[in-house]
Amino acid sequence: MPPEAHRLPGGTLARPEVLDLAQDLLEEVWTCYPDVVAADRMGIATAVGEIVANVVEHSGQPVPPRDVEVDLSVAVGPDRVEVVIADTGDPVQVDLGAVTMPDDEEAENGRGLALTRLVADEVAYEREDGWNRWRVVRLRGR
Amino acid sequence: MEFDTQTLDGSVEVIRPRGRLTMISTAGLRTLVTETVDGGSTRIVVDLSATEFIDSSGLGALIAGLKTARQAGGDLRIACPTEQVEMVLKLTNLDRVLRPHPTVEGAFGAA
Numbered sequence: 174m175p176p177e178a179h180r181l182p183g184g185t186l187a188r189p190e191v192l193d194l195a196q197d198l199l200e201e202v203w204t205c206y207p208d209v210v211a212a213d214r215m216g217i218a219t220a221v222g223e224i225v226a227n228v229v230e231h232s233g234q235p236v237p238p239r240d241v242e243v244d245l246s247v248a249v250g251p252d253r254v255e256v257v258i259a260d261t262g263d264p265v266q267v268d269l270g271a272v273t274m275p276d277d278e279e280a281e282n283g284r285g286l287a288l289t290r291l292v293a294d295e296v297a298y299e300r301e302d303g304w305n306r307w308r309v310v311r312l313r314g315r
Numbered sequence: 316m317e318f319d320t321q322t323l324d325g326s327v328e329v330i331r332p333r334g335r336l337t338m339i340s341t342a343g344l345r346t347l348v349t350e351t352v353d354g355g356s357t358r359i360v361v362d363l364s365a366t367e368f369i370d371s372s373g374l375g376a377l378i379a380g381l382k383t384a385r386q387a388g389g390d391l392r393i394a395c396p397t398e399q400v401e402m403v404l405k406l407t408n409l410d411r412v413l414r415p416h417p418t419v420e421g422a423f424g425a426a
Contacts, residue, residue, distance in 0.1 A: 189339045196335060196368060215399040222370040226338050278412050279382065281375035288371055291406045 179205070180246040187232035187241040187260055195225045195245055195258075206249045213313050216292035217254050220309045221245070223285040224258050228305070232262045244304075251313075253294075258307045264300050316340035318347055323360075327423050331362040336373030344373075348380035348391065357389020360422040363415070364395035369403055377413055392422040 179202045181194060199218050203209055225245070232241035244259040272290060275283040289296055295310035316339070319331040328351050332344060344361075351359055361377060363369075377393065384391040394416040396404060404410040416422040 192337050192339060192370075193335065211398065212402075215402055218368060218399065219370070219403060222337065222368065226370055226372060229338065274407060278408065279378055281378050282371075284374060284407050285371040288403065288407055292402075 179248075181244060183244070185243050185245075187229050187243040187262065189229055191229055191243055191245075192222065192225055195221055198245065199247065202247050202249060209249060209254065210314060213254060213311055216311050217247075217256060217309070220289045220293040220296070220311070221256050221258065223289045224307045224309065227265075227285060228258060228260045228262065228307075231265065232260065235263050253313055254311045256309045258309070259304045261304055265298060265305055267298060269296060269298065316343060318343065319362075319365075320347075320351075322356075323420065325358075325423065326356060327358045327360055328356040329360045329362050329419055331365055333365040335368040336366050336376070337368070337370045338372045341372045341376035344376045345379055345383075348383055352383050352387045352389065357384050357387045358423055359384050359389070359391045360416075360419050361391065361393045362395055362419045363393055363397060363400050364419075365397075366400055367397055369400045371407075374403065374407060374409055378409070381413065390423075392416055394419045394422045 179198060181198060185191060196218060199221060203214055228243055235241055241260055241262040246257050248255045272286040274287045293309045294312045297308045299306050316332055316334045319333065321329040323329060330347060348359060381391040393413050396415045404413060404415060
């Protein structure tokens with residue numbers, strides 16, 4: 174992450190409030206980069222919203238029990254917006270290649286990651302040193 | 316999240332969420348729809364003109380509300396989606412299930 178990244182405060186815990194904190198942070202970022210077009214703002218907001226919601230949802234009962242910390246940073250470049258969402262929750266089992274919308278169109282769940290993949294150009298997950306790390310990239314003006 | 320409510324002519328209930336419709340606020344919307352239907356009003360319009368952001372939980376709550384209203388012999392329609400909401404509805408193909416209307420008054424036809 175380049176030094177001009179915008180970030181949540183260190184030590185932020187994975188609680189439902191983080192969903193609003195993340196969107197508030199993005200809105201702050203857009204005021205610094207007014208030339209990021211609406212489609213890109215909405216795409217990033219949507220992708221970040223889904224991933225942060227997943228982090229908070231899965232942080233409820235970690236093994237062993239512990240506070241789950243979340244870190245989120247945003248970097249805006251001339252051709253892309255990149256967000257890294259990291260958390261100290263349990264490892265995630267996910268096959269990003271196999272994620273699709275549910276067959277049942279009246280399903281109430283299961284769309285989050287599929288939606289993320291539609292609004293982002295890159296979605297990557299890795300686990301390192303006790304941290305889950307999601308990287309979301311949206312190419313600008315696509 | 317706040318929910319404004321209003322009754323239109325023809326006993327259509329309008330629910331207008333204000334703010335971001337995400338994990339925290341969806342329980343409130345689900346409860347409000349259930350209470351509205353239990354109270355005898357089974358035709359509901361969710362006015363999304365003040366919903367600046369929706370995520371997949373929010374979509375789930377709208378679908379749950381749709382099912383609740385239909386099971387009671389009514390229906391739930393959505394109206395006036397903001398840009399991000401419209402985008403998400405299209406990408407998830409839920410614009411076919413939820414079919415956004417351009418006006419609240421017109422959501423249940425004639426007006």
